[in-house]
Amino acid sequence: MKQPLDPFSKKNDIDKPRLRTDYVMQDIDADWLKAVRKPPRYIGLIPELCILCDGCVDICPWYCIFMLRPEVVSEAGSEEVARDMKPNDILFVIDDDACTRCLLCVERCPTGALTIGKLDAKKPKRGRAMGKVSD
Secondary structure (H helix, E strand, C coil), X not given: CCCCCCCCCCCCCCCCCCCCCCCCCCCCCHHHXXXXXXXXXXXXXXXXXXXXXXXXXXXCCCXXXXXXXXXXXXXXXXXXXXXXXXXXXXXXXXXXXXXXCCCHHHHHCCCCCEEEEECCCCCCCCCCCEEECCC
């Protein structure tokens, strides 16, 4: 029986990636940059409409949507946010760095709780996006 390879051993006979050193610094074309930038929109939550079905979490291809309970938020060191949460609250979080705005979550939401909005220079005057856990 063949032993599995030890990834930390220098004895393994495996191909290692070639490290490139031939990069050339260039100016970026503004039109190209506009084409690869994320669209100036965001995904919003209307907490009163959310039924916590997890449909948005399940369909996200980038695994960037999370529904967090107060104890998880507290354990993560976000005491201020956890203090504002009631025991039946859920904190809805989207990792904006991972989200590509594919809008699958918005399309999947059965109640219309997820919406798409356009980013502007002003900060929205809304509170934190929280839903309620049914008793």
